[in-house]
Amino acid sequence: MWLVFDHDPVRGERLKRYLERQGIAVHVVSNEDAMPGHTRSFTLALFLDTWNEATVRRVKEQLGLSVLYCTIDTITRERYAELCQAGYDDVVPYPPAPDYVRHWERKADEEQGRVTLESLVSRPRKSSYTDFRETKPFEHLSIAPRRAKVICVTGVKGGVGKTTLSALMASALMVKGRRVVLAELDPNGNLAGLFRTDRTVTADRFETLPDALTDPELEQNMMRTAGGWWLIPKGERPLGLSRDGAERLIHLTGQYADYVVLDTHASQLISTVVALQEADVVLGVTTTDRTTWTDLRPFLQQGERPAYLILNRVRERPRRAADIVAFLGREIGYRVVGVVREDDGMYKRVQQGLAPMGSRKTNAEIQRILRAVSVLDTSTKSK
Numbered sequence: 366m367w368l369v370f371d372h373d374p375v376r377g378e379r380l381k382r383y384l385e386r387q388g389i390a391v392h393v394v395s396n397e398d399a400m401p402g403h404t405r406s407f408t409l410a411l412f413l414d415t416w417n418e419a420t421v422r423r424v425k426e427q428l429g430l431s432v433l434y435c436t437i438d439t440i441t442r443e444r445y446a447e448l449c450q451a452g453y454d455d456v457v458p459y460p461p462a463p464d465y466v467r468h469w470e471r472k473a474d475e476e477q478g479r480v481t482l483e484s485l486v487s488r489p490r491k492s493s494y495t496d497f498r499e500t501k502p503f504e505h506l507s508i509a510p511r512r513a514k515v516i517c518v519t520g521v522k523g524g525v526g527k528t529t530l531s532a533l534m535a536s537a538l539m540v541k542g543r544r545v546v547l548a549e550l551d552p553n554g555n556l557a558g559l560f561r562t563d564r565t566v567t568a569d570r571f572e573t574l575p576d577a578l579t580d581p582e583l584e585q586n587m588m589r590t591a592g593g594w595w596l597i598p599k600g601e602r603p604l605g606l607s608r609d610g611a612e613r614l615i616h617l618t619g620q621y622a623d624y625v626v627l628d629t630h631a632s633q634l635i636s637t638v639v640a641l642q643e644a645d646v647v648l649g650v651t652t653t654d655r656t657t658w659t660d661l662r663p664f665l666q667q668g669e670r671p672a673y674l675i676l677n678r679v680r681e682r683p684r685r686a687a688d689i690v691a692f693l694g695r696e697i698g699y700r701v702v703g704v705v706r707e708d709d710g711m712y713k714r715v716q717q718g719l720a721p722m723g724s725r726k727t728n729a730e731i732q733r734i735l736r737a738v739s740v741l742d743t744s745t746k747s748k
Contacts, residue, residue: 371413511619517644531628543623545594557598569600571614611639641668703734
């Protein structure tokens with residue numbers, strides 16, 4: 366049995382349910398007065414937030430347990446060293462990976478009838494928790510199938526227009542009266558800035574939200590735009606959402622919306638990888654600049670769902686653009702479903718502090734792209 370120390374009883378109980386599904390018995394302690402008097406059945410202690418250092422030492426020395434600090438935050442080398450000096454044996458991400466944490470469990474020496482700590486990890490200690498950042502997420506409590514079609518908008522280089530394309534797609538999908546959610550998984554993004562709105566809620570909330578919410582509860586964690594679709598702006602986490610947070614965001618919005626558009630970071634951040642793996646359709650955005658083609662194929666191959674290319678911000682003549690499209694299809698191996706020409710009027714609006722709004726030709730091309738990948742149809746649906 367593991368001891369879990371957490372001042373937040375709701376989060377502690379959530380972790381307890383998660384670990385019990387992994388076959389691990391858990392006892393949650395929310396204050397020092399609730400410390401159990403017997404220790405024979407306990408094999409490990411997890412601290413989910415900051416506790417008195419004396420408590421940590423007591424659990425480690427008097428109870429004879431390994432103590433681990435469990436956190437959703439990125440830990441620097443300096444912070445990791447401080448936690449080790451405070452008595453923690455290691456730092457692990459939240460939720461913890463049971464297969465790794467079990468290496469720290471106390472084992473009973475049956476021959477001598479005493480407890481040893483010989484089960485500690487034999488591998489070299491890591492310099493920060495991010496080496497074990499990918500953990501198994503919470504299992505979804507809802508067994509209902511996902512309602513939404515999830516679209517991942519991605520690329521291998523910034524400045525290709527992923528964010529503006531994502532916003533234009535959200536607007537195009539709203540035309541048919543659908544419920545649309547646009548989530549910003551790019552920690553360097555600026556969707557809230559594009560729409561000149563304060564980030565009263567952010568994607569960070571999905572790190573700690575329950576795995577099941579009613580529609581009104583979920584709407585409290587999103588922002589309604591003037592266009593009628595919902596926006597989830599980026600949070601404050603420098604590396605974006607964890608695997609658990611990204612999967613929970615997709616799961617919850619997927620139960621609510623008809624379409625979920627994911628604006629991702631141009632790198633292999635864990636939230637980008639999750640988006641590639643979870644999306645129904647992946648749209649790789651590139652430009653005529655050859656540097657935006659580098660490593661595009663292996664990047665898109667991280668997902669198992671259909672992937673397509675969009676050639677964006679095109680200024681070349683139609684014949685030259687057609688040659689590039691043919692080259693990309695031949696060399697990258699993915700079909701180019703759309704060529705979006707540079708829309709000077711839209712970018713002037715952005716520079717003037719106005720919400721991005723494409724020209725008639727741009728909007729028509731966006732709708733053509735969505736039809737080409739079987740996302741947008743011609744039927745109607747009421748809100």
